[in-house]
Amino acid sequence: MAIDIHILLAEALLELCDQKSVTSITIKDLLEETGVSRQTFYNRFRDKNDLIQWTYEHKVLNIFLNNNPENTYYKNTLSYYKNIDAHRNFLKQACSSREQNCLMDFIVKFAIDYDLKWHQQHYGNKSLPKELIFASKYHSVASINAAIEWICSDNPEPAKVMAKRITNLRKISLSDVLFGPDNKIYSCEDSDNEK
Template sequence: MNIKKAFSNSLLSLLYKKPLSKITIGDLLEDTELSRQTFYNHFLDKNDLIAYVYDTVIVNRFNEEMSIDFKSALTQTLNSVKKYEAFIEQACLIDGQNSLKEHMLNHCIEFDLKWHEYCIGKPLSKELKFAILYHTNASHCMVLQWILDGVNYPRPKGHGLVTAQSY
């Protein structure tokens, strides 16, 4: 049995019953019939479980080798964000220690630095590293705003909204 996956599935299914902020470790234990010690053997806290769901369900392709098809991975990620919109939006509203917002930023920084170094084929210059960090932080803010605005894709004026499936 994959314990982490059991807690992940439980968290996502409990979202149909109550808001993420109201789901407790006790709720997860009752739903999975696993012990508190088992939970804490695998996760630091609920935010750590939320980050695990993000890593394995939402951005799982971006945890692969750098030779991924970037467009395909991005499209899959956008579709996952749309599919798990309730989870991601509610998770991004939670502040505090090891919040998803912080985890997302760290994940993006780590990926972007590795991706650019992979593409260039050599260590990044100080200037390029700064530019990548600047862009990553700006992109992170934009993605958070997009998530909190309801995961809608803007289209050129007069064309309505585009869904993730359109890309």
């Protein structure tokens, strides 16, 4: 069985985060920990922040990437918060860094892109209404800010509580954008034409 260098480096990063701060971990530290050559590292990642982003994407967001159609929004959100909890030390450190190519910027962009793609898949071939795009971006940013606050908290609510809150808020606030009285997707532009 071949060794997955991405996973090897991500696991080393997570282990090193238990020994020292993520900002003080160097590429040299990662190479010494894994035995991977510098060239091999740079064949896969631009820099340490790229590895941090990959680790977040594959250790925390893995359920979203697998996109199991049987999972509800709540199940996906609960899994996300449980994965955050499992990697809280790493995420808390990584979210405190505001360097170029940082995790915080990646998380926000990923969430917005993911939500817009999800809506487009469920909306069909038509262009997304402006109100749906706005609501999706708004809720993506709000959800991520809630998650980051939760990550950085010293005494966080249980993952289940956060998943329920986020799911209920999205359900309540997006219902008017997503569903009209006949349960068809519509935009506020459609309702603006009604007198």
